[in-house]
Amino acid sequence: xxxxxxxxxxxxxxxxKYGFSSDIETETAPPGLSEDIVRFISAKKNEPQxxxxxxxxxxxxxxxxxxxxxxxxxxYPEIDFQNIIYYAAPKQKPELKDLSEVDxxxxxxxxxxxxxxxxxxxxTGVQSNIAIDAVIDSVSVKTTFKEVLAEKGIIFCSFSExxxxxxxxxxxxxxxxxxxTDNFYAALNAAVFSDGSFCYIPKGVRxxxxxxxxxxxxxxxxxxxxRTLIVADEGSYVSYLEGCTAPMRDENQLHAAVVEIVxxxxxxxxxxxxxxxxxxxxNGKGGIYNFVTKRGICLEENSKISWTQVETGSSIxxxxxxxxxxxxxxxxxxxxxxxxxxxxxADTGTKMTHxxxxxxxxxxSKGISAGHSNNSYRGLVRINKGAKNARNFSQxxxxxxxxxxxxxxxxxxxxxxxxxxxxxxATTSKIGEDQIFYCKQRGIDTEKAIGLIVNGYCKEVFNQxxxxxxxxxxxxxxxxxxxxxx
Amino acid sequence: xxxxEKISSTEKLVSDFEAVKKMLPGNSFxxxxxxxxxxxxxxxxxxxxKNEEYKYSNVQKLFQENFSQSAIDNSQFSIDKxxxxxxxxxxxxxxxxxxxxxxxxxxNLDTTVVxxxxxxxxxxxxxxxxxxxxxxxxxxxxxxxxxxxxxAADGVFINVPDxxxxxxxxxxxxxxxxxxxxxxxxxxxxxxxxxxxxQLLETFETHDLPVKAIATSVTEIAIDENAKVQYYRLQNDxxxxxxxxxxxxxxxxxxxxxxxxxxxxxxxxxxNLNIALNGENCEAxxxxxxxxxxxxxxxxxxxxxxxxxxxxxNQTYKGILDGKSTGIFNGKIFVQRDxxxxxxxxxxxxxxxxDDATINAKxxxxxxxxxxxxxxxxxxxxxxxxxxxxLRARGLGIESARKLLLYAxxxxxxxxxxxxxxxxxxxxxxxxxxxx
Numbered sequence: 001x002x003x004x005x006x007x008x009x010x011x012x013x014x015x016x017k018y019g020f021s022s023d024i025e026t027e028t029a030p031p032g033l034s035e036d037i038v039r040f041i042s043a044k045k046n047e048p049q050x051x052x053x054x055x056x057x058x059x060x061x062x063x064x065x066x067x068x069x070x071x072x073x074x075x076y077p078e079i080d081f082q083n084i085i086y087y088a089a090p091k092q093k094p095e096l097k098d099l100s101e102v103d104x105x106x107x108x109x110x111x112x113x114x115x116x117x118x119x120x121x122x123x124t125g126v127q128s129n130i131a132i133d134a135v136i137d138s139v140s141v142k143t144t145f146k147e148v149l150a151e152k153g154i155i156f157c158s159f160s161e162x163x164x165x166x167x168x169x170x171x172x173x174x175x176x177x178x179x180x181t182d183n184f185y186a187a188l189n190a191a192v193f194s195d196g197s198f199c200y201i202p203k204g205v206r207x208x209x210x211x212x213x214x215x216x217x218x219x220x221x222x223x224x225x226x227r228t229l230i231v232a233d234e235g236s237y238v239s240y241l242e243g244c245t246a247p248m249r250d251e252n253q254l255h256a257a258v259v260e261i262v263x264x265x266x267x268x269x270x271x272x273x274x275x276x277x278x279x280x281x282x283n284g285k286g287g288i289y290n291f292v293t294k295r296g297i298c299l300e301e302n303s304k305i306s307w308t309q310v311e312t313g314s315s316i317x318x319x320x321x322x323x324x325x326x327x328x329x330x331x332x333x334x335x336x337x338x339x340x341x342x343x344x345x346a347d348t349g350t351k352m353t354h355x356x357x358x359x360x361x362x363x364x365s366k367g368i369s370a371g372h373s374n375n376s377y378r379g380l381v382r383i384n385k386g387a388k389n390a391r392n393f394s395q396x397x398x399x400x401x402x403x404x405x406x407x408x409x410x411x412x413x414x415x416x417x418x419x420x421x422x423x424x425x426a427t428t429s430k431i432g433e434d435q436i437f438y439c440k441q442r443g444i445d446t447e448k449a450i451g452l453i454v455n456g457y458c459k460e461v462f463n464q465x466x467x468x469x470x471x472x473x474x475x476x477x478x479x480x481x482x483x484x485x486x
Numbered sequence: 487x488x489x490x491e492k493i494s495s496t497e498k499l500v501s502d503f504e505a506v507k508k509m510l511p512g513n514s515f516x517x518x519x520x521x522x523x524x525x526x527x528x529x530x531x532x533x534x535x536k537n538e539e540y541k542y543s544n545v546q547k548l549f550q551e552n553f554s555q556s557a558i559d560n561s562q563f564s565i566d567k568x569x570x571x572x573x574x575x576x577x578x579x580x581x582x583x584x585x586x587x588x589x590x591x592x593x594n595l596d597t598t599v600v601x602x603x604x605x606x607x608x609x610x611x612x613x614x615x616x617x618x619x620x621x622x623x624x625x626x627x628x629x630x631x632x633x634x635x636x637x638a639a640d641g642v643f644i645n646v647p648d649x650x651x652x653x654x655x656x657x658x659x660x661x662x663x664x665x666x667x668x669x670x671x672x673x674x675x676x677x678x679x680x681x682x683x684x685q686l687l688e689t690f691e692t693h694d695l696p697v698k699a700i701a702t703s704v705t706e707i708a709i710d711e712n713a714k715v716q717y718y719r720l721q722n723d724x725x726x727x728x729x730x731x732x733x734x735x736x737x738x739x740x741x742x743x744x745x746x747x748x749x750x751x752x753x754x755x756x757x758n759l760n761i762a763l764n765g766e767n768c769e770a771x772x773x774x775x776x777x778x779x780x781x782x783x784x785x786x787x788x789x790x791x792x793x794x795x796x797x798x799x800n801q802t803y804k805g806i807l808d809g810k811s812t813g814i815f816n817g818k819i820f821v822q823r824d825x826x827x828x829x830x831x832x833x834x835x836x837x838x839x840x841d842d843a844t845i846n847a848k849x850x851x852x853x854x855x856x857x858x859x860x861x862x863x864x865x866x867x868x869x870x871x872x873x874x875x876x877l878r879a880r881g882l883g884i885e886s887a888r889k890l891l892l893y894a895x896x897x898x899x900x901x902x903x904x905x906x907x908x909x910x911x912x913x914x915x916x917x918x919x920x921x922x
Contacts, residue, residue, distance in 0.1 A: 071538050385841065400856035403823065413847040413864055418838035421867040428853050428860040
């Protein structure tokens with residue numbers, strides 16, 4: 001607890017600390033979107049014809065689609081899709097042999113973010129090893145620990161590299177979970193995605209270290225469109241982490257990512273996100289629009305996918321990490337803490353689609369709203385006909401920290417099988433006066449008491465995070481809620 | 487009136503209005519509202535499934551038939567079989583949404599209490615109509631409220647003045663008799679004064695309906711300070727009976743409103759229940775029960791709008807679904823910024839008896855005030871195997887054990903019905919339905 005308080009103390013007076021921007025030489029495409037831009041991106045990445053065809057198909061489909069503006073509880077001005085730069089990449093030599101060739105400014109950027117790209121440091125460090133794929137302005141700049149992983153047969157590389165070197169895997173799995181027809185932003189992403197991470201865990205391998213992607217938006221006026229694909233083959237296990245930050249700018253920047261997870265027989269994938277895009281300033285100016293499609297499929301028996309997310313950043317969050325439980329006995333989990341402050345808006349939740357027999361899903365969602373923000377949980381639990389003995393438990397709690405904010409719960413429950421058991425419960429309340437009083441009596445001041453209570457409230461979710469992330473998440477929570485006590 | 491295309495489209499309903507508007511009752515004030523309403527309907531149109539409120543109910547499909555406008559039916563028949571046994575009540579009969587003086591019985595009614603047709607009310611009580619008509623049910627909120635407001639020809643008007651208590655329940659019997667596909671628009675207005683008390687009961691039956699009919703009805707209930715209103719609805723149409731009905735209540739300070747919606751049969755039913763808590767210390771209890779079979783479609787939408795502090799609302803909806811039926815519960819608790827110290831509770835529980843039945847539940851909370859206690863719960867499952875085993879171990883046959891458990895499941899909703907004869911009558915109906 002003392003540690004938690006230190007963390008709170010340390011961050012109580014700080015603002016968004018990742019708000020700097022780095023002076024890295026970048027190469028950008030002109031703003032706007034057309035078939036030419038799609039061709040330009042594809043050519044830049046030296047992609048094979050099939051990839052370009054896929055992008056063009058997605059682009060043409062995107063043109064026929066409408067922005068999802070009516071059903072989410074989000075208010076924001078029209079996005080001008082012709083005023084966004086769809087490709088920005090740090091200029092660098094085509095092939096990097098070792099770290100010394102990486103732009104030092106870039107290394108410094110990641111150093112500032114507390115992410116070391118130097119493997120040796122990590123190896124001798126006290127903390128456990130994490131292999132990192134660093135993505136800056138939608139281009140992967142460096143993937144660490146590749147060789148160590150390769151020994152086990154694990155492929156962990158940037159998406160563009162995978163397109164070149166493992167086309168058969170990309171062809172097989174890309175778009176199999178999130179087809180380009182899925183939604184407006186998924187289609188946009190499929191057309192213009194620039195990079196991302198690809199990860200393949202072969203049969204029976206338990207990945208020896210946490211895999212991680214670190215996303216950073218740097219260039220002004222750009223959108224970030226990355227794509228992550230994780231394939232866990234039979235009997236394998238991987239824990240994957242994702243982190244993100246962006247500079248402070250007055251403009252709203254668009255981030256539309258797609259994450260696909262395929263879990264084969266007896267495989268397990270654990271995906272954790274700490275989302276800390278720039279949330280905008282106190283008056284709601286600036287910040288990232290985070291429109292993300294994340295979905296996993298439990299393809300065969302006994303597979304498992306678990307999403308854990310801590311959402312503190314972004315001015316707007318529109319995100320529903322989902323699991324399709326296709327294999328019999330498969331398991332889907334969703335643990336979420338979403339914090340909104342000032343004028344942030346979040347409409348987030350999950351979708352659990354039960355198809356196989358004896359499938360189980362658990363949803364734990366904790367929303368915290370402060371300031372003038374609005375925080376909504378929107379989740380779907382669907383039990384298809386034939387999904388015998390499916391089981392779902394959902395719990396969605398909301399905490400209100402001011403009288404100007406809103407907390408909302410919109411669960412959708414669709415059941416077509418009589419053997420299903422589905423439970424949903426939700427509560428909305430504020431922090432108990434008596435809880436704060438109890439703490440204050442014992443010499444803990446109000447701000448710390450609230451930190452303590454909120455941390456306790458989120459414990460169920462934080463417990464699911466890997467160690468390092470749990471600490472970071474606690475810090476973030478403190479920063480996000482700073483000044484919200486009123 | 488037979489036209490080539492078999493649809494009652496938005497355009498057609500809007501253009502037909504021009505022809506009938508002169509015949510519709512009401513003074514210029516009402517006509518003005520009608521005009522606004524039809525314009526709103528033209529703008530909103532018949533909702534598609536893209537509309538979140540109609541996501542699970544395909545009303546477009548319903549309107550793919552050519553409906554004629556309702557007409558007064560003068561056929562002679564006995565209404566005895568639509569009366570509830572042993573229930574001592576004032577009763578009024580609506581045939582196709584038109585108030586029938588001959589069939590109704592309002593003996594020994596307190597002279598200060600008004601029960602009349604809406605047509606009469608438009609003429610005789612213009613001040614009350616102007617004060618309350620189209621104030622509880624907002625034409626901007628729903629296409630069918632707008633449509634009904636434009637077309638409403640008749641219905642029941644009830645005014646219970648301040649400090650009056652109506653001793654006997656008022657029973658409104660809604661009957662449908664049609665030989666060709668008909669669309670009708672019953673419209674009711676209940677004005678309940680300060681400190682007044684009343685028990686209202688509406689039953690819905692189809693007398694003779696070989697073809698499809700749609701009733702898009704709107705009932706407005708204005709409840710003044712300290713008033714206590716109980717409102718029961720029993721829907722028992724035949725499978726050709728289709729309903730899209732809206733009940734909008736507005737409560738003032740310290741008032742109580744208890745409502746109970748029981749749906750046992752009827753081919754396609756959509757119930758919108760909107761309650762606005764406009765004063766402090768209001769209490770609203772919404773209970774619902776639907777037991778469906780075959781291809782029935784029952785959609786219950788509730789909206790409780792907490793606008794003022796210190797109010798309480800409580801919802802319990804239960805469903806038992808069999809056959810290929812579909813049940814929907816879509817409830818929303820809305821707590822406005824001013825409505826501090828709100829207590830709101832919502833629960834939806836369902837049992838599926840068949841593999842072809844579907845339940846869609848959407849219990850929602852939308853909260854803008856911080857000092858509130860709001861919760862909701864929804865669960866769906868099958869009959870508890872352990873409980874079944876327990877009863878069988880004690881010598882009950884599987885069928886009677888099953889029935890007993892289902893009956894126990896709906897019992898807490900049944901217990902909220904405070905008219906004993908009505909509850910007993912419902913019990914027999916439910917036993918019959920579950921016994922099938």
